[in-house]
Amino acid sequence: MVLGPGSRIGRIRIDELIGAGGMGSVFRGWDERLERPVAVKAIHPNKLIDGGARSRFLREARLLSKLDHPNICRIYDVIEDESGSYLVLELIEGRTLRAAIAEGIDRPRAIQIALQVARVLAFAHGRGIIHRDLKPDNIMLTSAGEVKVLDFGLARLVQQEEEELVAPPGIGDAVTEEQTAIIARSPASSIDWMRTSAGTLVGTVHYMSPEQARGHPLSAASDLYSFGIVLFELISRGISPYGETPSTTELLSKVRNAEVDVPQSGDRDVLRLIRRLTAADPGSRPSAEETAGDLDRIGTRPQRRRRYALVAAAALLVIAIAAAAMMLTTRYGERTIFAVPGRGKIAVLPFHNDTHQRGFEWVELGLMDMVMQGLGGMPRVQLVPADDVLRAMKNLGIGRGAEIAPALRARLLDVLGADTLLAAAVTSPAGHYSIRYRLLLRDREDSPHEVESAAITDAANELAARLSRRLDPASQKIDIRDRYSFDDFANIAFAIGKQLYLTSGPKTAAPYLVVAIDRDPEFAWAKLQLAMCRQVEGDLPGADSLFEDAGKQAIRKGDRRLICSVDLARANAAIARGDYAAAESMASAALSTAQALGSLDLVGRLQNVLGVIAWHTNHPDVALARFNEAMKTFTAVRSLTDQAKVFNNYALLEADRGDNAAAERHYTQALQLAQRTNDQRTIANEYGNLALIAQSRGDLARAEELTRRQLTIARTIGDRGAEGIAMVNLAMDFYTRDRVPETVQLMQDAEKLAEQVHDLRVEGVALSNLVYLKTSMGELEAARLDLDKAEALSSILGNPDVTHRIYAVHGYWLTREGRLAEAETQIDNAEKLKVTGTSQVTRARLRYEQGQYARAAATIQHAMELKQGWFPAQRRMQDAFRESARTGRPATVPFEGAVH
Numbered sequence: 001m002v003l004g005p006g007s008r009i010g011r012i013r014i015d016e017l018i019g020a021g022g023m024g025s026v027f028r029g030w031d032e033r034l035e036r037p038v039a040v041k042a043i044h045p046n047k048l049i050d051g052g053a054r055s056r057f058l059r060e061a062r063l064l065s066k067l068d069h070p071n072i073c074r075i076y077d078v079i080e081d082e083s084g085s086y087l088v089l090e091l092i093e094g095r096t097l098r099a100a101i102a103e104g105i106d107r108p109r110a111i112q113i114a115l116q117v118a119r120v121l122a123f124a125h126g127r128g129i130i131h132r133d134l135k136p137d138n139i140m141l142t143s144a145g146e147v148k149v150l151d152f153g154l155a156r157l158v159q160q161e162e163e164e165l166v167a168p169p170g171i172g173d174a175v176t177e178e179q180t181a182i183i184a185r186s187p188a189s190s191i192d193w194m195r196t197s198a199g200t201l202v203g204t205v206h207y208m209s210p211e212q213a214r215g216h217p218l219s220a221a222s223d224l225y226s227f228g229i230v231l232f233e234l235i236s237r238g239i240s241p242y243g244e245t246p247s248t249t250e251l252l253s254k255v256r257n258a259e260v261d262v263p264q265s266g267d268r269d270v271l272r273l274i275r276r277l278t279a280a281d282p283g284s285r286p287s288a289e290e291t292a293g294d295l296d297r298i299g300t301r302p303q304r305r306r307r308y309a310l311v312a313a314a315a316l317l318v319i320a321i322a323a324a325a326m327m328l329t330t331r332y333g334e335r336t337i338f339a340v341p342g343r344g345k346i347a348v349l350p351f352h353n354d355t356h357q358r359g360f361e362w363v364e365l366g367l368m369d370m371v372m373q374g375l376g377g378m379p380r381v382q383l384v385p386a387d388d389v390l391r392a393m394k395n396l397g398i399g400r401g402a403e404i405a406p407a408l409r410a411r412l413l414d415v416l417g418a419d420t421l422l423a424a425a426v427t428s429p430a431g432h433y434s435i436r437y438r439l440l441l442r443d444r445e446d447s448p449h450e451v452e453s454a455a456i457t458d459a460a461n462e463l464a465a466r467l468s469r470r471l472d473p474a475s476q477k478i479d480i481r482d483r484y485s486f487d488d489f490a491n492i493a494f495a496i497g498k499q500l501y502l503t504s505g506p507k508t509a510a511p512y513l514v515v516a517i518d519r520d521p522e523f524a525w526a527k528l529q530l531a532m533c534r535q536v537e538g539d540l541p542g543a544d545s546l547f548e549d550a551g552k553q554a555i556r557k558g559d560r561r562l563i564c565s566v567d568l569a570r571a572n573a574a575i576a577r578g579d580y581a582a583a584e585s586m587a588s589a590a591l592s593t594a595q596a597l598g599s600l601d602l603v604g605r606l607q608n609v610l611g612v613i614a615w616h617t618n619h620p621d622v623a624l625a626r627f628n629e630a631m632k633t634f635t636a637v638r639s640l641t642d643q644a645k646v647f648n649n650y651a652l653l654e655a656d657r658g659d660n661a662a663a664e665r666h667y668t669q670a671l672q673l674a675q676r677t678n679d680q681r682t683i684a685n686e687y688g689n690l691a692l693i694a695q696s697r698g699d700l701a702r703a704e705e706l707t708r709r710q711l712t713i714a715r716t717i718g719d720r721g722a723e724g725i726a727m728v729n730l731a732m733d734f735y736t737r738d739r740v741p742e743t744v745q746l747m748q749d750a751e752k753l754a755e756q757v758h759d760l761r762v763e764g765v766a767l768s769n770l771v772y773l774k775t776s777m778g779e780l781e782a783a784r785l786d787l788d789k790a791e792a793l794s795s796i797l798g799n800p801d802v803t804h805r806i807y808a809v810h811g812y813w814l815t816r817e818g819r820l821a822e823a824e825t826q827i828d829n830a831e832k833l834k835v836t837g838t839s840q841v842t843r844a845r846l847r848y849e850q851g852q853y854a855r856a857a858a859t860i861q862h863a864m865e866l867k868q869g870w871f872p873a874q875r876r877m878q879d880a881f882r883e884s885a886r887t888g889r890p891a892t893v894p895f896e897g898a899v900h
Contacts, residue, residue, distance in 0.1 A: 003027060003042060009086050010079050012040055028091060031076070035511040038076060041087040067129065070489045070519065071120045073150045092148045097230070098136035101238045107267075108299070109432060110234040112454040113139075114227075115295040116147040121227060121288035124152070125220040132218060134226040135207040136233065143360055144492045145433060145456060205252055206240070210280055213256040221282035224291065225258075228277025232262065235270055241278070269298050344419040345637065346471065347384035347412075348372050349393070350400040351435070352425035363426045364400050365390075365502050366495025367435075367460055371422075373483040373525075374464025376561050378472040382600055384416045388641060390502060392416055395678040410442050415677045417638025422467070426456070433459045457488045483525060483559065490519035494526045506533035507758065524553035528566055535573050538760055538796040543573060564593040564602060571609055575616070578800030578833070584613045604633035604642055611649060616800075618834075620653055627653070644673040644682055651689065658865075664693045684713040684722050688729050695736055704733040724754040724762040728769065735773075738872050744773050764793050764802035771809040772838075775816050776873065776896045783813055804833040812842040815849050837866040841874060844881065853884035 003025070007014040011033045018039070019026040027040045068074065077088040097113065105113070117139060124131065131138075131152055140148045205213065209225035212218055232241045241260040242251060253259075258280035262271055273294050279285050286294070348371055350364040365386070372383055392415045398404060404412065409421065424437035433456040439446035451466065453459040461480045484491045497512035513530040516523050531546035547570050554562035567590035574583035587609045594602035611626030627649050634642040651666035667689045674682035691706035711726035727750035735743040747769050754763035767790035774783035790806045797803075807830035814823035823846050830839045840863035847856035860877045873895070880891035 003040075009040065009081070009083075012038065012079070012086075012088060014040065029088075031088070034514055035507075036515055037091045039073075039089040039091045041089060042084055067124055067127070067152055069120060069123045070487045071116050071147050071149060072124070072152065073148055092140050092142060092150065094140045094142040094148070096137050097139040097141060097234075100141050101136060101233060104237060105234065107235065109454060111270075111295055111299040113141070113147055114231050114234055115292060115299055117149060117227065117230070118288055118292035118295055120147075120149045121220075121223050122292050125223070125288050130218060130220050131223050131226075132212070133207075134223055134230065136230060139230070144489075145428070145454070146489055146492075205255060206242070208255050209282070210256050210258045211282060213252055219282055220288065221285045224277050224285045224288060225279075225282075227288075227291070228274050228285075229260070231270075231277065232260070232274050235267070241274075267298075269294070273298075344471070345382040345384065345417060346375075346420050346422060346439075347389050347416045347418040348375070348386070348422045349389065349424070352400070352423075354425045355428040355433075360426075362492070362496040362499045363456070365499040366492070366497075367424075367426065367456070369498045370457070370460045370480050370484070370491070370495060371424075371464050371467075374461055374480045375468055375471075376483065378468055380598065381472045382637060384418050385601055387502065388416060388639070391641070391679065391681075392677065395680060404440065406443070409440055413442055414638075415640060417640065424463070426459075435459045435463050437463060455488060457484075457491050482557075483562070485516070485520040485523045485526075487520045487523075490516045490523055490526070493519065494523065494529070497526070497529060501529060501533065505758075506536045509533055510537075522553060524550045524557065524559070524562055524566075527553070528562070528569060531573075532569055535569075535576070537758065540573075540577065540796070540798055547573065560593050560597055561599075564590045564597065564599070567593065568602070568606060568609070571606075571613075575609070575613060577798030578616075578803070580613050580617050584610065584617075587613065600633055600637045601639065601642075604630050604637065604639070607633060608642070608646060608649065615649070615652060615656075620656065623649075624653060640673050640677050641679060641682070644670040644677075644679070644686075647673065648686070648689070655693070660693050660696055664690065667693065680713050680717045681719055681722055684710045684717075684719075684726065687713070688726060691729060691733070695733065700733065700736050703736070704730070707733050720753060720757045721759045721762065724750050724757065724759055724766070727753065728762060728766055731769070736872060740773065740777065744770065747773065760793060760797040761799055761802055764790060764797055764799065765805065767793065768802070768805040768809050771806075772812060775809070775813045778816070778896070780813065780816060787813055800833050804830050804836065805838060807833070808836075808839045808842045812845060815842070815846045818849075820846065820850060835866075837863045837874070840866065841877070844877060848877075848881055848884065853881060853888065857881040857885040 003009075003014050003017075005014060005016055009029075011031060013030045013032060015028045015030060017025060018028050025042050027042065029038045029040045030036075031038050073092055074090040075087055076090065079086045079088060117134075121131070121134075129152065131149070133151060134149075138149065138151045140150060142148060207226045207229050209218070209222035212222050229241060233239065241262060242254045243261055258278055260274075260278045262275050262278070264271075273286075273291065276284065276286050277291065348368050351367045351371075353360055353363050355363070369386060372386060375381075375383060392412060393400070396408065396412055396415065398408065398412065404421075404423075413419070413421065419441070421440040422437060423440055424435050427434045427436070432452055432454055434450055434452045436448055436450045438448040449466070451459050451462040453462065457480060464480065480491070484494060493512045493516040497509040497516065499509075500512065501509035510530060510533045513526050513533065516526040517530065520526075527546045527550040531543045531550060534540075534543035534546060547566060551563070551566045551570070554566055567586045571583045571587035571590060574580070574586060587606055591603065591606040591610065594606055607626050607630035611623045611630060614620075614623035614626055627646050631643060631646045634646060647666045647670035651663040651670070654660070654662035654666060667686050671683060671686035671690070674680075674686060687706045687710040691703045691710065694700075694703040694706060707726060707730045711723065711730055714720075714722035714726045727746055731743045731746040731750060734740075734746060747766050751763055751766035751770065754760075754766060767786050770786045771783050771790060774780075774786065787806075787810060791810070794803050794806050807826050811823045811826035811830065814820070814826060817823075823842075827839060827843050827846060831843075840859055844856045844859035844863060847853075847859055857878070860874060860881050864874050864878060876893070876895035880893040880895040883891045883893055
């Protein structure tokens with residue numbers, strides 16, 4: 001099969017060719033099951049007839065599957081079919097080490113790169129695997145600055161190598177030009193794809209070990225020789241230790257005799273290591289583990305020397321430090337940040353990406369989240385939740401990474417209830433990562449500071465540590481890796497997933513979170529985030545399993561912040577599916593943990609959640625007490641957005657009590673707070689709520705006006721979820737005026753939009769409304785199709801409100817079908833969950849069909865008193881059922897369309 005864009009290999013879609021060589025081609029692909037990019041290595045079709053080639057290909061797969069290391073390109077799968085054999089590999093984005101050397105690498109970065117490669121070799125050699133083709137072309141630097149060693153496909157188990165390799169006749173000290181042509185088919189500076197049959201010379205000549213060039217058995221020491229050549233080129237900016245060679249024959253002669261030209265002057269420790277690595281005798285070369293140790297000491301040597309110099313000079317500085325102490329405290333101490341030293345509230349802004357590296361956008365929100373995790377050890381300093389920061393910036397028109405004028409800064413601080421903002425920018429000078437940051441106060445800016453490291457996670461860690469010491473000297477230092485993972489690639493994958501979750505939604509974020517967990521199965525925060533994605537997507541079993549795993553790992557690690565976050569997420573998930581007992585248990589546990597942590601924002605949110613649970617379980621007095629607690633907490637932390645949420649919940653309680661005037665007052669208070677913060681989504685939501693109040697008191701013109709405002713704002717801000725809700729509400733406004741065809745059309749449009757944006761709740765509400773509308777018009781077959789979709793969705797969503805509506809309209813449909821016993825069962829099921837205007841309307845219709853005219857009239861009267869739902873239908877039914885109650889006969893007043 002000829003592969004090209006759009007081709008398929010099992011579940012893998014091929015996107016484009018990215019490389020080719022003698023053994024096969026490499027393609028960029030997409031794994032549609034796990035939703036992640038991959039590299040696909042395919043053996044050439046003409047090689048498939050060679051049983052040895054297939055055997056070597058499968059051996060490569062087996063070997064790679066054993067090499068699970070963050071700096072080694074991973075194998076995900078092996079696919080074999082009639083068209084050939086394929087390796088599905090981790091897709092590495094970045095540049096080769098050869099390209100990086102050509103562009104220039106400074107010495108500290110070169111040592112760090114070499115150290116990572118040496119550690120990879122130590123890892124592989126410890127598992128009996130050698131590379132056999134180590135060269136700059138098989139080493140990549142990712143866009144995140146990681147080192148990745150590629151193409152262990154030429155490796156063999158050391159034991160097998162010693163048993164199988166026997167130098168063939170004619171390959172010895174005398175190598176002919178013809179044999180050289182077999183060994184190297186292109187100039188040494190290009191990538192060679194060499195034959196790998198047993199006993200044949202393998203690899204690129206320039207980086208071969210002497211024993212490899214002679215066709216002798218190889219060992220781990222052969223990789224160390226190749227590594228020595230790579231290290232020389234790293235520190236010499238690409239100069240070959242073999243000098244200028246006019247022909248492949250001369251180069252091969254130098255390689256076979258280890259004739260490397262290592263200069264006598266320069267960094268003596270590095271040059272001494274290179275000489276040992278390129279010794280002609282394999283037994284004289286250091287091991288990979290020993291090499292890594294030497295490079296680690298070389299890399300940290302300047303820091304040690306600086307420490308020694310500081311110790312020597314300390315006595316001379318004691319007096320100066322003592323004299324300056326008061327000045328430094330005044331200038332840089334806690335009083336410059338918080339009114340009460342060590343107590344305050346800080347908002348971390350999205351990081352500005354100044355790396356100019358493609359694919360590095362994730363640092364904006366991903367690195368923001370990393371630093372916030374590192375700041376989590378400050379019990380006396382509150383952190384503004386990231387979603388609150390992003391929403392406030394959006395509402396105030398502040399772009400991520402933009403300079404914030406003092407007046408706008410003051411407003412942002414007011415909206416967030418914060419004392420200071422952390423602004424930071426990331427750059428990547430000379431292969432390192434630098435984070436330049438400053439604190440922005442209401443009326444001034446702090447002096448800029450900078451942290452730098454070869455690994456971006458280390459830079460973020462240091463930034464968090466410095467800020468923790470400054471903002472709350474009593475705080476406990478938290479290593480980001482303790483919260484995240486010790487696998488930096490997993491951390492970066494998680495950070496990308498977090499960024500996408502906040503900007504693009506769960507479907508886009510999930511594949512990166514899967515990669516993070518795949519890299520580190522103990523990555524509990526990634527499991528929690530993926531569980532939240534699965535919950536939104538409707539995969540409830542998958543979400544539950546991930547929640548459970550994350551919770552167990554949080555307890556094992558003793559990470560109370562994670563324990564609290566897991567319990568809160570599980571409580572919200574339980575509320576969504578109507579398991580209020582479980583939700584209350586988890587939210588109560590989370591509240592205790594949040595109170596112990598001193599995290600007031602979390603405390604307030606959990607008090608509010610417990611109020612919502614009490615409201616759902618018909619305990620209005622408990623709900624009111626919880627909402628009052630939440631309001632007190634949110635007032636203390638100056639969170640206007642959260643105060644608006646509590647006012648909205650007050651209104652829900654009042655509406656349930658039938659006090660629409662009080663409900664309207666609280667909705668208006670929520671609206672006013674939202675207008676202060678310019679929170680357009682909340683403004684739209686409150687317009688919708690106020691429209692329902694206007695509708696219930698019969699002010700239909702006002703209801704339609706408010707709903708149209710809701711829809712306009714939703715469309716203006718591009719919030720398609722809010723747009724779907726507004727469309728449902730506007731459709732109901734149309735229905736209150738008996739504009740039935742317009743109602744049906746708009747409800748269908750809302751259902752389609754909700755399906756597109758994967759808003760299962762709005763989709764379920766729209767479908768249940770369509771079932772009612774079409775049934776009332778006698779379009780029973782069309783209603784049945786919508787009912788089937790609604791019931792399938794309800795089983796996935798598990799939302800009790802949606803389930804209640806679907807039970808009720810199913811009962812109505814069965815009534816029109818004449819299946820009265822089944823209809824009563826469905827309506828009973830609805831009212832076991834709760835009694836609403838919708839359920840009472842359908843029960844009244846059933847009783848009318850059963851000939852219970854007086855009971856039907858009483859039930860429809862009760863439905864109208866609830867002031868919910870289908871007002872025109874209620875009025876028509878009231879007139880008809882009262883007539884029947886008087887006459888004892890079916891009504892002459894029409895109240896719904898005829899069955900077709």
